[in-house]
Amino acid sequence: MEDTRKLLDWEALAIGESFPSFSYVLTQEMLDEYRKGVMDTEAAFPTIAHKVDVMAYNRAYRDAGSVNARCAFRCYNPPLAGKRITVHAWIADKYRRRGKTYIVTEAVSVDEDGRLLDRVITHELKQPGEVGKKWG
Amino acid sequence: MGVAVRAFNVGDTVPPLVKAMTQEAINAFEGSSGRTGPSQFTDEETARHTLGTRGTVASGRMSLSFALELLRRYFGADLFNRSGMVDVRFLRPVRPGDVVTFTGTVTRVAEEANGSRVIVEGAATNQRGETTAVGTGHCVVPRGLLPPEE
Secondary structure, eight states: OOOOEEETTTTOOTTOOBBBEEEOOOHHHHHHHHHHHHHTOOOOTHHHHHTTHHHHHHHHHOOOEEEEEEEEEEESOOOOOOOEEEEEEEEEEEEETTEEEEEEEEEEEETOOOEEEEEEEEESSOOTTHHHHHHH | OOEEEEEEOOOOOOEEEEEEEHHHHHHHHHHHHTTSOOOOOTTTHHHHHOOOOOOOOOOOHHHHHHHHHHHHHHOHHHHHHOOOOOEEOOOOOOOOTTTTEEEEEEEEEEEETEEEEEEEEEEEEESSSSSEEEEEOOOOOEGGGGGOOO
């Protein structure tokens, strides 16, 4: 199937660009698997593993990959298994540091009852090969 | 479970949290959202191709989750899961086989209208003593859960 996503042009990327909202149902299996992954039986925010902010970006753009340089997460209400979660995501910022380009994505998740669940803000380095060059 | 009244003071240390990273844990984390394809986190060849690393690495969001756990245990789930925040910078890759210790110290207690915002600065260190991440977090503690002022 042809990839119809736009190729990222960092210079042209507009801060504030919003991505189409999307939704998914959080299942008990997702919650259990997330808790297994983080080795924490009381972990309350499996939404973290869904990487919803960059997921929205990746549905719109294709690029050479990225590395998570910084991530902020704000808790409002733990999501409940069985509920449909709707995600709103956008480009919050972009910047250049030491010759490398970064984009900042942000997303909020809300459940089907209108409960605000969380907000995530991610700074992604758009030259993923830098990781191997520096750390091997 | 109720939330106890307790004081928070600058200089208080947060009990450390230790995590032994395994590929199985990374796979569970990545698979929990339904992603099944190979990625730099789950497949060595993809990691070599995309990152240029010698093997897979853990997503920074796993360290983010551990930072949340560190502070949730400190403040209590009832409080932290409804008013907590963490902001983490990832400095070095975390790989399968690493043992990472998350620590924190209260650096500021700021009075707000209905309580106090307790701010913690923290770090994550691997078994070689290398810092893999640093960050801050906070939680708003309602006035009713703070000891009376003297």
